[in-house]
Amino acid sequence: MDSSIHWVWTDPVLLHDVLSNLVSNAIKYTRQGGVQLKVNERAGVVSVEVSDTGVGIHSDKLELIFKEFVRLDASDAGTEGLGLGLSIVRRYASLLSHQLRVQSRLGEGSSFSISMQRVDPQPLAVEPALAPTPVDGDGLRGLKVLVIDNVELLLVSMGKTLNAWDCQVSSARNLAEALDCARQEWPDVLVTDFHLGDREPDGLELVKALREQALRLGHPHLPALLMTGDVSAQLETQAREAGVQVLHKPVRPKVLRESVLRLISQADKGQERASAAGHTAAMYPGA
Numbered sequence: 001m002d003s004s005i006h007w008v009w010t011d012p013v014l015l016h017d018v019l020s021n022l023v024s025n026a027i028k029y030t031r032q033g034g035v036q037l038k039v040n041e042r043a044g045v046v047s048v049e050v051s052d053t054g055v056g057i058h059s060d061k062l063e064l065i066f067k068e069f070v071r072l073d074a075s076d077a078g079t080e081g082l083g084l085g086l087s088i089v090r091r092y093a094s095l096l097s098h099q100l101r102v103q104s105r106l107g108e109g110s111s112f113s114i115s116m117q118r119v120d121p122q123p124l125a126v127e128p129a130l131a132p133t134p135v136d137g138d139g140l141r142g143l144k145v146l147v148i149d150n151v152e153l154l155l156v157s158m159g160k161t162l163n164a165w166d167c168q169v170s171s172a173r174n175l176a177e178a179l180d181c182a183r184q185e186w187p188d189v190l191v192t193d194f195h196l197g198d199r200e201p202d203g204l205e206l207v208k209a210l211r212e213q214a215l216r217l218g219h220p221h222l223p224a225l226l227m228t229g230d231v232s233a234q235l236e237t238q239a240r241e242a243g244v245q246v247l248h249k250p251v252r253p254k255v256l257r258e259s260v261l262r263l264i265s266q267a268d269k270g271q272e273r274a275s276a277a278g279h280t281a282a283m284y285p286g287a
Contacts, residue, residue: 006039006046008116014092014250015114016153017229021089022050022112030054033109046118051111057104065102066090088195088229095250139261141166146187148172148206149227150196158191161253174200175209182210186219189260194228194235203228204242223263227251 019037026035033053040047057065066086093100093114104110145167149155155171162169170187172178174196181187190210194203201209207224214222226239229249239246247259 006041007119007121008046009119010096010098010116011250013154013157014096015098015116017151018089018092018098018114019048019050020151021086022114025086026050026052026054026110026112030109041118044118045115047113047115049111049113051109053109056106056108056110058106059104062102062104091229091231092249139264140257142168143260143264144168144170144185144188145260146170146172146178146181146190148174148178148190148192148196148203150174150193150200154193161256165257175206178206178210179213182213186214186217187222189263190222190224191260192224192226194226194230204238204244207242207244221267223267225259225263 023035023037030052031054035050035052038049038051040049066089089112090100096116099115101113101115102110140162143165145162147155147158147162147169148171149158150173152173155173159169159171168185170181170185172181178192190207192203192206196202196206200206203226207222207226211222211224214220224244226244226246227249228235228246231248236246245259245263247255
């Protein structure tokens with residue numbers, strides 16, 4: 001594979017999420033042939049194209065695939081399950097001011113491309129979405145934080161940010177790993193992505209499972225923070241009913257720090273009220 005010498009103005013974390021979604025979809029729906037990722041530059045615009053020889057998509061469904069929570073029927077040439085991933089791809093592309101295009105022919109394959117402005121390489125200190133930052137970590141020192149995300153780059157980035165504030169960070173990519181980490185050392189705070197893969201429970205279900213384990217083991221209330229690119233009112237309502245705070249990607253370090261501090265403060269006050277009442281069941285919505 002040839003390397004690219006092009007530089008573009010973007011957010012590396014969000015661009016990684018866009019491309020990983022596109023490549024994952026291409027592999028998932030290509031049963032014969034192959035998948036190609038190509039980089040082209042023309043007139044100051046750099047385009048990254050992910051093309052496949054997969055099942056393809058009906059021309060009248062091309063706009064539908066970007067809708068939130070829409071899953072095409074299995075009769076639509078194997079496109080069932082495209083679902084929320086592509087809506088996030090479009091939202092991130094819009095957020096980054098990158099142009100997203102799609103072409104597809106049923107039975108022949110699909111091509112998704114994202115175009116970015118080419119720039120000359122400069123030693124600029126550009127802050128990625130969750131990079132370490134000199135923000136004061138007072139109030140977080142020693143805090144045990146369990147982070148769950150199925151994207152390795154985001155796990156590493158989040159870990160670096162929290163470690164810079166002297167937090168004790170554990171990382172997991174799914175529910176099984178999260179439960180295993182919690183058994184080894186119970187966290188003070190849980191930070192999870194919402195979409196953890198097609199075969200995994202979502203972030204809210206993961207929080208529920210960990211809180212149920214906390215009740216069984218006699219641990220205190222587990223404050224939880226849900227990070228997502230989904231801005232639907234339905235998810236906001238579900239999270240509120242579950243007692244989970246939502247942060248919308250991209251999340252800047254200052255916002256993350258303030259949110260964690262707020263969660264800790266709310267949990268401490270809630271624990272004091274529960275202790276005064278002589279029970280802890282009220283700490284868990286739906287318990």
